[in-house]
Amino acid sequence: MADSTEKKGFLGSFLSLPNDNPKKTLFVAIMLCLVCSILVSTAAVSLKPLQTSNKKDDIKRNILAVTGLSDEPGSLDELFSRFEVKLVNLETGEYADTEIDPVVYEQRKAAADPMMSVELPGGIDIASIKRRANLAPVYLLTEGDIIKQVVLPVHGYGLWSTLYGFLSLDGDFNTIEGLRFYEHAETPGLGGEVDNPKWRAQWEGKKVFDENGNVEIRVIRGHVGPETVNAEHKVDGLSGATLTSNGVTNLLQFWLGEHGFGPYLKNMRSELGK
Numbered sequence: 001m002a003d004s005t006e007k008k009g010f011l012g013s014f015l016s017l018p019n020d021n022p023k024k025t026l027f028v029a030i031m032l033c034l035v036c037s038i039l040v041s042t043a044a045v046s047l048k049p050l051q052t053s054n055k056k057d058d059i060k061r062n063i064l065a066v067t068g069l070s071d072e073p074g075s076l077d078e079l080f081s082r083f084e085v086k087l088v089n090l091e092t093g094e095y096a097d098t099e100i101d102p103v104v105y106e107q108r109k110a111a112a113d114p115m116m117s118v119e120l121p122g123g124i125d126i127a128s129i130k131r132r133a134n135l136a137p138v139y140l141l142t143e144g145d146i147i148k149q150v151v152l153p154v155h156g157y158g159l160w161s162t163l164y165g166f167l168s169l170d171g172d173f174n175t176i177e178g179l180r181f182y183e184h185a186e187t188p189g190l191g192g193e194v195d196n197p198k199w200r201a202q203w204e205g206k207k208v209f210d211e212n213g214n215v216e217i218r219v220i221r222g223h224v225g226p227e228t229v230n231a232e233h234k235v236d237g238l239s240g241a242t243l244t245s246n247g248v249t250n251l252l253q254f255w256l257g258e259h260g261f262g263p264y265l266k267n268m269r270s271e272l273g274k
């Protein structure tokens, strides 16, 4: 018997154990876990660059969609190259004097870095984002020297999640061209209706500021009709999703206000003589 074990070797004699042997069962289970974890981690590591590039493309697609450029002929990169990307110092509202490449700048990462962001105290943090990066990118669509549209990244908390999106303003820095979210985890059919094309279409033509320069844009509870006072600043509430609707109002009021792009928009509007 000892002779036959020696001939088969350790693995051979182990495999010749009956299948219901506890040692063999444990060994097979461990090997299976090991092989599967190697496969999963290899896939995760090797697909990471593809995932990152898909995410970047998705952001570009959303910027094109919010400006209406996605309907035009041309590849994603060709169309996106029509934008000039600049970094804005949100404190001063001026374009930032920095070595950082605006195209590779990651606002989300910057917001998590205490050297590149500020903490927002409760009273100011109406979008519930806790920290705000000092610099934010803007995507300018120009014709000659004239800015036709400017796309601003916006984000803030809804009911279940932080909604990330883009708001596009016309060259008057007041009239909305579009609002579009590219990432959120609100409930489909309720808060998830922020993605409904009919709801999104309502934003076009709405005005951000009143005649005194106050941010007036908001999502109301209910429907905006001909009788609605100041309808140019209002969009229908999402039915059954007042909390997400309020989140959208709050995030817009934050990012268009004095702690967001407010100083930048004020500068740009005053250049236009408004």
Ligand SMILES: Cc1cc2nc3c(=O)[nH]c(=O)nc-3n(C[C@H](O)[C@H](O)[C@H](O)COP(=O)(O)O)c2cc1C
Residues within 6 Å of the ligand: 159, 160, 186, 187, 188, 190, 191, 192, 238, 239, 240, 241, 242, 243, 244, 245
């Ligand atoms: C499973 C579930 C998911 C919900 N998802 C959302 C949501 O994504 N956004 C939202 O505002 N309300 C959501 N609600 C409803 C809120 O709890 C709340 O009732 C609602 O925002 C109030 O809006 P209303 O006054 O328009 O009904 C959800 C409720 C349930 C039970």
